[in-house]
Amino acid sequence: MHKHHRALGLASTPVGNPVADIAKSRPAQPVTLLRPHAARRAARFFVEKFPGRSLYAVKANPSPALLKILWDSGVTHYDVASIGEIRLVHETLPEAVLCFMHPVKAEEAISEAYFSHGVKTFSLDTLEELEKIVRATSTDGKPASDLNLLVRLQVNNEHAKLSLGAKFGAQPADVKALLFAARQASDALGICFHVGSQAMAPTAYAEAMGRVRDAIVDAAVTVDIVDVGGGFPSTYPGMEPPPLEAYFDVIHSTFEALPISYSAELWCEPGRALCAEYASLLVRVEKRRGNELYINDGAYGALFDAAHIGWRYPVRLVSERGAKVRPMDFSFYGPTCDDLDRMAGPFQLPADVDTGDYIEIGMLGAYGCAMRTAFNGFGAERTEVVDDEPMATLYGETQHSNVVRL
Ligand SMILES: Cc1ncc(COP(=O)(O)O)c(C=O)c1O
Numbered sequence: 001m002h003k004h005h006r007a008l009g010l011a012s013t014p015v016g017n018p019v020a021d022i023a024k025s026r027p028a029q030p031v032t033l034l035r036p037h038a039a040r041r042a043a044r045f046f047v048e049k050f051p052g053r054s055l056y057a058v059k060a061n062p063s064p065a066l067l068k069i070l071w072d073s074g075v076t077h078y079d080v081a082s083i084g085e086i087r088l089v090h091e092t093l094p095e096a097v098l099c100f101m102h103p104v105k106a107e108e109a110i111s112e113a114y115f116s117h118g119v120k121t122f123s124l125d126t127l128e129e130l131e132k133i134v135r136a137t138s139t140d141g142k143p144a145s146d147l148n149l150l151v152r153l154q155v156n157n158e159h160a161k162l163s164l165g166a167k168f169g170a171q172p173a174d175v176k177a178l179l180f181a182a183r184q185a186s187d188a189l190g191i192c193f194h195v196g197s198q199a200m201a202p203t204a205y206a207e208a209m210g211r212v213r214d215a216i217v218d219a220a221v222t223v224d225i226v227d228v229g230g231g232f233p234s235t236y237p238g239m240e241p242p243p244l245e246a247y248f249d250v251i252h253s254t255f256e257a258l259p260i261s262y263s264a265e266l267w268c269e270p271g272r273a274l275c276a277e278y279a280s281l282l283v284r285v286e287k288r289r290g291n292e293l294y295i296n297d298g299a300y301g302a303l304f305d306a307a308h309i310g311w312r313y314p315v316r317l318v319s320e321r322g323a324k325v326r327p328m329d330f331s332f333y334g335p336t337c338d339d340l341d342r343m344a345g346p347f348q349l350p351a352d353v354d355t356g357d358y359i360e361i362g363m364l365g366a367y368g369c370a371m372r373t374a375f376n377g378f379g380a381e382r383t384e385v386v387d388d389e390p391m392a393t394l395y396g397e398t399q400h401s402n403v404v405r406l
Pocket of ligand 1: 048057059079102162194196197198229230231232269270271272273
């Protein structure tokens, strides 16, 4: 393991860094850098400190290598949203418990999930979806008796950087009838919600738990599972959240105050928080035009969110030059022919960055690597495992510097 100084501004990491070693080979294609230790640390954190069960939301990064790391670190339950994710996780981790948490599913997908992959847990937000689940899991017209059904509530997403509030979730006026009907069809009944991704304030969960409480009181049903969804943040430039323990404390206290039995279970489904630190990308500057850098990955690669929702990621120059040059703000163009392939940033790098330089773009383990395409023939094919620290972390000391010496 290489040791790095905690550093800000113009500091540089010591010579001998594993990322620098890769850059020295002057790769012509982007390189995905994986940090298994960072995913392991995040998983252990949730397994040990979340006051209930932590499911991994596979959509954030479905890489089989990552799934195995999480499994080995104690994550036994997985939130899957499609039959493709179900097949993948079932094949990669045959003993994992899969929960089909997309509220709008194809009937064929529900049947295959239940009969071929042993999936018993489904979410829903309408009576129509409930009927579909019951139909798809019946045998010779006889309804299944082993279903765990979670009714998804619509909750406020205003504390999150990325709203998931418009599309799914039952409205208050419909919840009572839905809970009642789901109770009749289920072995275990649950309530779930999603406060939106990258929720910046723990109070998001307190407010949503208020909705859960109202729903339970109104419907007067026994609830066996409360699933607070994902939304746990990671750390990015301009988005430094409170510690995760503050989220866990709020969730624990509001869960304890719910009118539910002692045996009721508390679940969460983090995606981003478990894998953001797992991967970064080493890109090369192919051209500089003023404060615009043309790099060899972009909107159709791992930088979809940087291009389309202006997400900012930490960056650092990997260069033989020192760290003496003042930083300035850059935007990036990706390698495809589209104007849309632009990441506005701003990304702060030493002012003398130029063609041929390498840049590491950090925190791409969640919704970065997972979303890339091979459009226009570009994209990262090479993957390297490195053992240095990620460019930012919620699970220890941050050691961000904007230059790595070759
Ligand atoms: C149902 C569900 N659970 C969990 C997640 C993971 O959310 P996050 O990555 O914000 O933790 C998502 C993300 O879209 C989701 O839709």
